[in-house]
Amino acid sequence: MKTYDAVVVGGGHNGLTAACYLAKAGLSVLVLERREVLGGACVTEELFPGFRLNVASYTIGMLQPEIVDELGLRQAGFDYYVRDPQYTAVFPDGRSLVVYPDVARTIPEVAKLSRRDAAAWPRFEADGARVGVILRKYFLMPAERWRWGDFAAEFKSPDDQRLFARFILGTTRDLVGAYFESDAIKGVLAFGGAVGTFVGPSTPGSAYSKAHHLAARIGDHLGCFGYVRGGMGALSQALAAVLRGDGGEIRTEATVERILIQDGVATGVGLAGGQEVRARMVLSNADPTHTLLGLVGEDHLDPQVVADLRSYRTDGCSYKVNLALDALPRFRGIPDGDQTPYLRGGVVISPSLDYLERAYQEAVAGRAPRRPYVILHFQSLTDPGLAPPGKHTLTLYGDWVPYHRADGPWTEANKAAFAEDVLDTVAEYAPNLRDVIRDRMVLVPPDIEQRFNITRGNIFHGDLVLSQLFSLRPIPGFGAHRMPIRNLYLCGSGSHPGGYVSALPGRNASTIALADWKESR
């Protein structure tokens, strides 16, 4: 039986990335993916005839250009572009705010809501850019020879320390309040602090959840997000092409049931159906809980590691509604006539901090909020191949919905009721929305768990909270991708620097695995 140099559990974009780096270094690599499609949560599928939708992730920004270049992704067909505008926010009183990648172009927009906030906007952007520079440096390094404190120590000057307190340690509420006066502006800027992590705007550390995005970059546009041409799945397809080009192998519909361990060393994997695959190292793209408590098993782990994993914060809180549209809805609050220039980068419904706070508190009480925040994306507007001529794709994303409902489990009925609340929320701004919907798919945390095999449906494989970040991700003592079993590495979003379509955990894990590989030769 062939023994691979490396076997990767899971063909999500991070597993594929790690495999690409290992194959480029000359190792024999096999990726095993349980689904029939590659990409995990970075996937585009024909959900409805003729409509190709980003089933989970829908916008890109955290993928650093270094990785695009190192792997030659463009040569493999990958292309992405900045969203311009970044988004249009709509408010209940009929006002709107268009935010462009270009700060100078955004300022007059902000001035329509508050002159004072327009004056503060460039400072907020400049401070954010400064934080983004520091984050990017640490995101690109596995936490091997540095610790959380080294990252904190980067913020040296009094001004930088203020940024550390505001952007890293503080609350989203205080962060936006330090710069702005308008409730509308604060509401819009706070939504990013909510993404994928179960913290509210007033939870200490929630500002980090927003600050994480500051490391985003599309070409020269720092802190900006965009779309992958052909949908998010095109990135996963490009990674797979690079991997195959370098001799790597991929098997789909191959579910790993256990990681084989001999004398405390990972030696391969056991598949559903009984087959075993031998390897000199195993990398897991699955989440930390599934990897260690599921595939490795408690018997092989120190009780402290088991305890840390049990208290790892990984309850999912995100929802997604994927829609096929016969036409674009029309928005109140966006100028009449051709509205497409305002819709090209997406629409944000997050009208105030108190609105966000109410939604969060409902979820804390175990209820799906009646009025959640909603981020709308019509990628077919700038990528027409995703829908039949004249038709459109629309994805709705937001948080917070509880994984555990107070009134019992999620059912088809209460999920449908929640979806109606999401559509009602949007219809308050786009009254004809329901008239143009042709088909829909609704995902709440248990659906995300089932479809992507992510423990409790956490979109980042674990909350992005300070106690689970940098050298502490996923758990104390195991922040440098090396797991408690020798020759086992974590390469997915549950490792440094965390979730998003960034390929960073995959790249960082491969750096560590290759260093160990070279040392063992």
Ligand SMILES: Cc1cc2nc3c(=O)[nH]c(=O)nc-3n(C[C@H](O)[C@H](O)[C@H](O)COP(=O)(O)OP(=O)(O)OC[C@H]3O[C@@H](n4cnc5c(N)ncnc54)[C@H](O)[C@@H]3O)c2cc1C
């Ligand atoms: C609804 C939603 C919206 C999101 N929106 C965005 C966004 O707009 N922008 C953004 O940047 N990020 C977004 N994210 C987050 C982002 O998609 C994820 O952080 C990222 O895709 C995770 O990549 P990964 O490779 O680490 O893990 P995954 O994508 O989870 O991949 C893991 C892979 O491992 C496979 N697997 C698991 N267990 C096994 C097993 N036992 N055997 C074999 N295979 C296994 C899975 O099937 C999967 O393919 C979103 C996520 C979700 C769910």
